[in-house]
Amino acid sequence: MAEHEHVRVAVVGSGFGGLGAAVRLRREGITDFVVLERADSVGGTWRDNSYPGCACDVPSHLYSFSFAPNPDWPRTFSGQRHIRAYLEHVTDTFRLRPHLRFDSEVEKMTWDGEQLRWVIETGSGTLTADVVVSATGPLSDPKVPDVPGLDSFPGEVFHSARWDHDYDLRGKRVAMVGTGASAIQIVPSIQPRVGRLTLFQRTPPWVMPRVDRSISGLERALHRNLPFTTQLRRGLLWGIRELQVGAFTKHPGQLGFVEQLARRNMARAIKDPALRAKLTPDYRIGCKRILLSNDYYPALAQPNVDVVASGLSEVRGSTLVAADGTGTEVDAIIFGTGFHVTDMPIAERVVGADGRTLAETWKGGMEALRGASAAGFPNWMTLIGPNTGLGNSSMILMIESQLNYLADYLRQLDVLGGRVALDARADAVTAWNRRVQERMKRTVWNTGGCTSWYLDASGRNTTIWPGTTAEFRRATRRVDLAEYDVLRPAVAEAQDTDVAEAAV
DSSP: OOTTEEEEEEEEOOSHHHHHHHHHHHHTTOOOEEEEOSSSSSOTHHHHOOOTTOBOSSOTTTSSOTTSOOTTOSBSSOBHHHHHHHHHHHHHHTTOGGGEEOSOOEEEEEEETTTTEEEEEETTEEEEEEEEEEOOOTTSSBOOOOOTTGGGOOSEEEEGGGOOTTSOOTTOEEEEEOOSTTHHHHHHHHTTTSSEEEEEOSSOOOEEOOOOOBOOHHHHHHHHHOHHHHHHHHHHHHHHHHHHHHHHHTOGGGGHHHHHHHHHHHHHHOOOHHHHHHHOOSSOTTSSOOEEOSSHHHHHTSTTEEEEOSOEEEEETTEEEETTSOEEEOSEEEEOOOBOSTTOGGGGGEEOTTSOBHHHHTTTOOOOBTTTBOTTOTTEEESSOTTOBOSSSOHHHHHHHHHHHHHHHHHHHHHHOSSOEEEEOHHHHHHHHHHHHHHHTTSHHHHSSOOOTTBOTTSOBOSBOSSOHHHHHHHTSSOOGGGEEEEOOHHHHHHHHHHHHHHO
16 A cells, blocks of 8 residues: 555445445446455455354345345355355455455544545555545454453363364363354354353343245246346345334334244243243343344253353353353353444544544444434544444345445535535434434333343443334435535635635
8 A cells, every 4th residue: 555645535344334335436436445454355244254154144135235136145044155255246246356455454543624634544554535434344343251260261262253263173162152143153053063062141032943945046047037036035025124123113012922933933942941941031022133043942952062041250260150150161162242332443543523532422322423424523434333233124225325325425525526524513413313312212122121232331222223224214315414514624714715805
């Protein structure tokens, strides 16, 4: 990377968000941009998460870009390998490789108020950009709990998103810490290989059957030769999920029927009443993400698996001690404990107009206008920002809506002309967030009686969107300049003043 290279747009991250932004920029006729990626290949979370059994819980035809349909998905729910291959395909199809800057982790981004541009320091050099699009995603930085004694554990330790493929689990005593979406895929994948598997469960999840199957050659041929059938399939999958939103956001009581189905699903696989009691949640289904699996419960019922219904409290040598005092000797610890979602590390590296970092600005909770713009951070937009997450549908739909907003944002800068920046007004951010939080009060995520990663340290839901994807698309179709302050260089403002006075 050339020293102090300047680009119109710098995109940070090359997962779905970053690659989607790059494609949209090219389709808007913008080629003066780079995509900064800390790793050596594209893929984001689908590159980093390569653990056994890794797959998506959203149907394949909905978990892909509308502008890049894939008629050849092999299964209705795709695995990590195929999703990563799809992202490589998108990169090549839309000729994005010349824009990629690998091994370029962003170390600091600082707003230059005089030049109205961002100074970006990366592991491979420094550059400047008129606009920054942060597409690092909320599932990019693993979260490992601070467990006393963990540093002295003599065995192998790794997070699900940093899987150690060189470590042979065969015959080992393995502890799986966590019961989220990763854990329910890992457990059945490694259970037949390990000597003994101990699952440390702080909170049991609700698990529904995964209606997965191979997509036949005939179906794929139909989608290739008649593209509208792919669109029809995608539209049907989308519509079904849109109809479900009301139960999550307005009428959580309607989820009772789904809860009964989940209980029956558990009862079919778990015959031991004591184990079934451990695995039965005490909160409303939907409060935490509903997980999909056909083999999680059967794996837990196997004789080489123990479920400790208590969180990991301490490590004493090779012994793991649970909060209830239970001790377990293990050779390896696998953490499936999620990510830094409400405290994203990238926020500590972004320095805004007043010299404060984004992390400092968000100390009381994340807030961004329409999930994209933070006050005091001009010409900086985030994809999958605050309150843009979903509990039952595809995040690709939300990303594409935000790309519409990004495209109009850049058009507005062109219309304003010259060196110019837009800074979200603090009152506009507050008003937007107030409306979102007011709607959040009725949702199952706030009323369901659970503690989830959707909530920040103060218990506020700063993660999920409390509406349909169609509502969000309407809300992000256009940029309302009344919600922004228009910034110009001080010299230009002085010249405008002199011209106005001379005219008088």
